[in-house]
Amino acid sequence: KTEHLTIEKPDVQDSGIQRAAAILRDGGLVAIPTETVYGLAADALNPQAVGRIFEAKGRPSDNPLIVHIAHLEHITNVARTVPESADKLAKAFWPGPLTMVLPKASGIPDKTSGGLDTVGIRLPSHPVARAVIEAAGVPLAAPSANLSGSPSPTTASHVLADMEGRIEAVLDGGPCGVGVESTVLSLAGKRPLLLRPGGVTPEQIESVIGPIDIHPAVYHALEQGQKAESPGMKYKHYAPHTKVMVVKGDGQSFARYVNSQIGKVGALCFDEDLPHLHVPAVSYGHMGQPDTQAQGLFDALRRLDGLDADVVYARYPDVDGMGLAVYNRLMRAAAFEVIEL
Ligand code: TXA
Numbered sequence: 001k002t003e004h005l006t007i008e009k010p011d012v013q014d015s016g017i018q019r020a021a022a023i024l025r026d027g028g029l030v031a032i033p034t035e036t037v038y039g040l041a042a043d044a045l046n047p048q049a050v051g052r053i054f055e056a057k058g059r060p061s062d063n064p065l066i067v068h069i070a071h072l073e074h075i076t077n078v079a080r081t082v083p084e085s086a087d088k089l090a091k092a093f094w095p096g097p098l099t100m101v102l103p104k105a106s107g108i109p110d111k112t113s114g115g116l117d118t119v120g121i122r123l124p125s126h127p128v129a130r131a132v133i134e135a136a137g138v139p140l141a142a143p144s145a146n147l148s149g150s151p152s153p154t155t156a157s158h159v160l161a162d163m164e165g166r167i168e169a170v171l172d173g174g175p176c177g178v179g180v181e182s183t184v185l186s187l188a189g190k191r192p193l194l195l196r197p198g199g200v201t202p203e204q205i206e207s208v209i210g211p212i213d214i215h216p217a218v219y220h221a222l223e224q225g226q227k228a229e230s231p232g233m234k235y236k237h238y239a240p241h242t243k244v245m246v247v248k249g250d251g252q253s254f255a256r257y258v259n260s261q262i263g264k265v266g267a268l269c270f271d272e273d274l275p276h277l278h279v280p281a282v283s284y285g286h287m288g289q290p291d292t293q294a295q296g297l298f299d300a301l302r303r304l305d306g307l308d309a310d311v312v313y314a315r316y317p318d319v320d321g322m323g324l325a326v327y328n329r330l331m332r333a334a335a336f337e338v339i340e341l
């Protein structure tokens with residue numbers, strides 16, 4: 001049975017947070033809210049506890065976990081070396097939705113880093129996440145708290161839908177603000193490399209450290225033989241059970257296309273499209289507002305399976321700024337299948 005913990009106040013003294021911290025110190029698993037998505041946390045320094053994360057999620061053991069800290073100074077407990085670029089980015093974007101991949105410190109178990117010599121590190125801005133890390137007194141390894149392959153959870157009820165009975169507790173902090181996972185940037189190679197777009201945009205990063213490379217898997221399906229710099233790139237992601245296809249075109253042509261399909265079809269669209277569609281539809285945000293699209297996407301992907309459709313046509317997102325993160329998640333949910341109108 002999974003405990004449903006609530007919070008009175010987001011500080012270390014809160015009884016829900018104290019309870020979560022006690023479970024974590026004992027080697028248990030607690031799903032916690034962050035500003036991006038809910039994370040499935042365990043003591044990052046305890047290989048047995050970390051092993052249970054992989055079991056609960058059904059996650060391949062070579063897919064490394066992000067280590068979460070509550071104070072900038074603790075970065076040196078997790079990373080072996082901290083390049084100047086990491087220091088600048090931490091000062092600019094932490095606490096917040098940026099994960100930096102750095103050479104791993106010897107205290108970080110191989111289980112946590114998926115056997116790699118590097119480790120992803122993040123200092124979240126969500127006050128509840130920070131209070132839990134602080135109360136636990138250890139860095140927390142936390143992937144998104146969904147079953148491997150499913151859309152990431154942005155509410156406690158999404159977490160329970162996947163994890164009920166598989167983890168000790170979920171700490172309910174309400175819906176997540178950003179809605180998509182953190183930006184993952186590797187600073188462990190010769191040039192900074194964006195591995196996953198997220199809440200901090202490439203433009204924002206470049207304004208602090210200059211030009212960065214963007215891994216091709218951000219835009220396209222990983223091709224045979226191409227190197228998955230981030231193991232997560234290899235695996236199927238964010239997929240509802242229903243088949244999703246992305247449709248590129250303006251609102252009018254989208255509605256015309258979707259309405260003319262025969263069979264059991266559905267739509268994943270913007271709020272502004274809803275009145276024009278004659279098929280079951282869910283919205284993932286407002287047209288032209290990538291922030292709202294990021295907030296709504298994972299919940300909308302989960303609701304698609306309730307539409308009783310054989311195929312769902314999805315409106316192409318705005319690709320600038322935060323839109324790149326939305327585009328990347330939606331394309332992966334659709335296995336990169338796009339129809340151009
Ligand atoms: O917003 C987030 O980042 C959330 C919250 C809970 O913090 N966490 C999250 O973790 O999304 P996860 O495990 O679902 O995604 C982490 C991604 C994976 O694709 C993984 O392969 C990649 O980051 N990653 C982690 N450590 C890495 C490393 N050392 N080198 C390359 N990629 C790494």
Ligand code: MG
Pocket residue numbers: 143144152
């Ligand atoms: Mg994930």
